[in-house]
Amino acid sequence: MEENEELAPHIEDINRALNEKLSEEQIEEELRTYTDRYGVPLGSAKRSIVKKYEGDPQDLYVSTEKAIDDIGGDEQGLNLKCRIVSINEKEIEVDDEPKQIWYGILGDDTGTIPFTLWEAKPIELEKGDTVKIENAYANTWNDEPQVNIGSKASVKEIENDEVPQFERETQKLDLADIRENMQNLDVTARVTSIERKMVNTQDDEEKELFSGIMADETGKAQFSAWHDFGMEEGDVLRVKGGYVRSWRGIPQYSFDETAEVEFLDDEELPPAEELDEVSVYSISDLAKRGGAVDAIVDAVMIDIKSGSGLIFRCPECRRVVQKGACRVHGKVDGEADLRVKGILDDGTGALTVIINRELTEDILGYDLEEAMEKAKDEMNQSVIQDALEEKLIAQPLRVKGNITSDEYGLMLVADEVEYKTIDVEEEARKMLDEVRV
Numbered sequence: 001m002e003e004n005e006e007l008a009p010h011i012e013d014i015n016r017a018l019n020e021k022l023s024e025e026q027i028e029e030e031l032r033t034y035t036d037r038y039g040v041p042l043g044s045a046k047r048s049i050v051k052k053y054e055g056d057p058q059d060l061y062v063s064t065e066k067a068i069d070d071i072g073g074d075e076q077g078l079n080l081k082c083r084i085v086s087i088n089e090k091e092i093e094v095d096d097e098p099k100q101i102w103y104g105i106l107g108d109d110t111g112t113i114p115f116t117l118w119e120a121k122p123i124e125l126e127k128g129d130t131v132k133i134e135n136a137y138a139n140t141w142n143d144e145p146q147v148n149i150g151s152k153a154s155v156k157e158i159e160n161d162e163v164p165q166f167e168r169e170t171q172k173l174d175l176a177d178i179r180e181n182m183q184n185l186d187v188t189a190r191v192t193s194i195e196r197k198m199v200n201t202q203d204d205e206e207k208e209l210f211s212g213i214m215a216d217e218t219g220k221a222q223f224s225a226w227h228d229f230g231m232e233e234g235d236v237l238r239v240k241g242g243y244v245r246s247w248r249g250i251p252q253y254s255f256d257e258t259a260e261v262e263f264l265d266d267e268e269l270p271p272a273e274e275l276d277e278v279s280v281y282s283i284s285d286l287a288k289r290g291g292a293v294d295a296i297v298d299a300v301m302i303d304i305k306s307g308s309g310l311i312f313r314c315p316e317c318r319r320v321v322q323k324g325a326c327r328v329h330g331k332v333d334g335e336a337d338l339r340v341k342g343i344l345d346d347g348t349g350a351l352t353v354i355i356n357r358e359l360t361e362d363i364l365g366y367d368l369e370e371a372m373e374k375a376k377d378e379m380n381q382s383v384i385q386d387a388l389e390e391k392l393i394a395q396p397l398r399v400k401g402n403i404t405s406d407e408y409g410l411m412l413v414a415d416e417v418e419y420k421t422i423d424v425e426e427e428a429r430k431m432l433d434e435v436r437v
């Protein structure tokens with residue numbers, strides 16, 4: 001328990017908040033009961049006592065150390081005992097003068113919070129240091145509370161064991177099972193592609209983003225890393241502390257500098273080519289998941305929608321022109337294009353598939369110009385759609401691409417389409433095996 005002299009300012013504080021309703025001895029006894037007997041942290045004990053005697057905890061102003069998870073927004077006189085989870089240097093301009101500031105993440109056993117240190121470092125701070133910060137203030141930035149260490153604050157290094165480690169409870173999960181809004185995940189996957197780009201955040205700040213595709217033995221997912229972890233294509237990683245955001249139903253694994261990224265041995269997962277083979281999904285699974293990137297669907301084409309085959313698009317907005325007019329731009333000279341808009345069914349469900357010009361030409365066996373010739377000869381645009389129906393309806397296909405979802409259901413934009421030929425010999429052998437059993 002606190003020494004008397006350390007407790008004294010808090011007793012006085014409670015006394016003032018309660019308008020001296022109790023004696024100092026009564027307050028001390030109450031305080032010791034809460035903290036010693038029930039193990040209540042000093043700050044909570046003070047608030048409880050004031051409430052118990054019908055005072056307003058807002059009237060307390062000698063602050064105790066605050067748990068990071070309790071920092072809500074605008075707060076003055078903030079005292080913290082915490083660990084420096086990360087710290088980075090940054091140069092800003094103040095009154096046309098360059099100024100050095102530091103920013104990063106603070107953590108205790110209740111959570112983490114971003115911080116900015118606005119004044120020259122009072123002591124050499126490093127990642128992993130445990131510190132006592134007094135008289136800092138909190139505000140919200142980007143809807144998130146953050147701690148500011150200004151000129152009135154002090155930072156002292158303290159013993160490491162004064163701050164319990166923050167144990168983040170992570171959930172180990174396969175990529176096929178990630179869903180929108182999941183948090184604190186623990187995912188092991190291979191980076192199959194990665195690119196670095198600069199993006200503008202909502203606050204018009206440029207930020208470095210590493211994004212690409214990750215794969216494990218159950219599937220693939222897009223990822224976004226808001227920090228340079230030194231990841232490269234082919235790396236096998238264990239990423240703890242990521243979360244899931246989704247774009248048009250495609251779940252995306254996101255993580256920032258608070259995540260723990262561990263580089264594993266290459267043998268931990270099969271090579272990329274093999275992982276590619278496992279991203280075959282049933283349509284019912286895709287519906288549950290909401291969408292998928294670079295997914296493979298084995299299904300039968302059961303319908304070709306009107307607006308397939310030879311179509312004309314508005315040169316302005318690429319919408320399909322009907323009777324020479326665009327829905328938005330009115331009468332336009334449409335540009336010819338080829339596509340298939342069809343329905344795939346795999347027995348577990350159905351989805352809409354969009355097949356682009358290049359793939360449609362492969363299916364037809366001739367190109368756009370030849371398709372236009374044929375339509376002109378027949379004086380009928382729909383002959384191309386008829387030809388596609390003949391080639392695709394009732395055919396088992398393997399289609400690969402990105403699958404998005406919205407209120408109209410799932411949509412697969414094909415990158416690859418192939419006919420899934422049934423191996424007659426293999427089927428016959430299987431049937432014989434079944435007969436022999």
Ligand SMILES: [Zn+2]
Binds near residue numbers: 319326329
């Ligand atoms: Zn248009």
